[in-house]
Amino acid sequence: MMNIMECKNIQLIKNNQTILHDISFSIEAGDSIGIIGPSGSGKSSLFRLLNLLISPTQGEILYKNRNIRDYAPMELRRSVSYILQKTYLFGTTVQENLLYPYQLLNQKPDFHVIRNYLDKANLSINTLEKKNTALSGGEQQRIALIRSLLIKPEIILLDEVTAALDEENTLLIEKLVTDEQEAHHLTLLFVTHNTSQAKRLAKKILYLDAGAIDFWGTAADYFSLKGERDE
Incomplete structure (x- = not known):
């Protein structure tokens, strides 16, 4: 497999504090990487770097062999695509959110594709007419994910998106992402x-501790070495 993204x-450093230190790893196209570690270890900061929301103090991040700053x-x-735990739906209705990707891509909306995604997320087509404020937390998270998938990203960054959800909604979101991986070779972090x-989704594990890589390798090796634990 080719590397789609690489951190070198x-x-x-922020406010004279080192948030991440000497982070180097490569992301293969189609990979599924679990980012784990204690709170405050730099996981969300890493995602913000990969999404060009902030820039590294040193080093470089390559996307398809080009510096992402280019x-x-x-x-x-x-x-x-970067999806946060706290969902942001804009406008008033679900339909506004799910038509936005087509406006962004200057394409005619494909309601067959939208319906297919809604079905996979266990949501009816009537959900399009609902107001954002009428949705549960799980429904909002699924709509935010569908909105991102409609843009057809190559990499998706999920930052604890299921942390506040019940098991049913968690498994729905996981299945939506894994189905997309199989269908479109989506790369997941x-x-x-x-x-x-992590055991269900990850092929590889990146464990961060105090802003540095403590483990980088296969999920099988990680769980063999570390055993059962919740971080």
């Missing part, structure tokens, strides 16, 4: 504190 000796931010974020989720 990344350092991030991309226009919106261009990069269409390919590298996800932050989680849930060991069971």
Whole structure:
């Protein structure tokens, strides 16, 4: 497999505090990487770097062998989608959110594709007419994920998106992402504190501790070395 993204000796310093130190790893296209470690270890900061929301103090991040600073931010974020635990739905209705990707891509809306995603997320087509404020937390998270998938990203960054959800909604979101991986060779990076989720989804584990890499390798090797634990 080819590397779709690569971090080379990344350092991030903020307010004279080192947030990330000497972070180097490569992401293969189609991979599924669990980012784990104690709170405050730099996991979300790493995602913000990969999405060009902030820039490293030192080192470089390559996307398709080009420094991500060479991309226009919106261009990069269409390919590298970042979804936070706290969902943000804009406008008033669900339909406004799910038509937005087509407006962004200057395409005619494909309601067959939208319906297919809604079905996979266990949501009816009537959900389009609902107001954002009428949705549960789980429904909002699924709509935010569908909105991102409609833009057809190559990499998706999920930052504890299921942490506040019940098991049913968690499994729905996981299945939506894994189905997309199989269908479109989507590359997945996800932050989680849930060991069971990491075991279900991750092929590789990146463990951060105090802003440095403590483990980088296969999920099988990680769980063999570390055993059962929730971070």
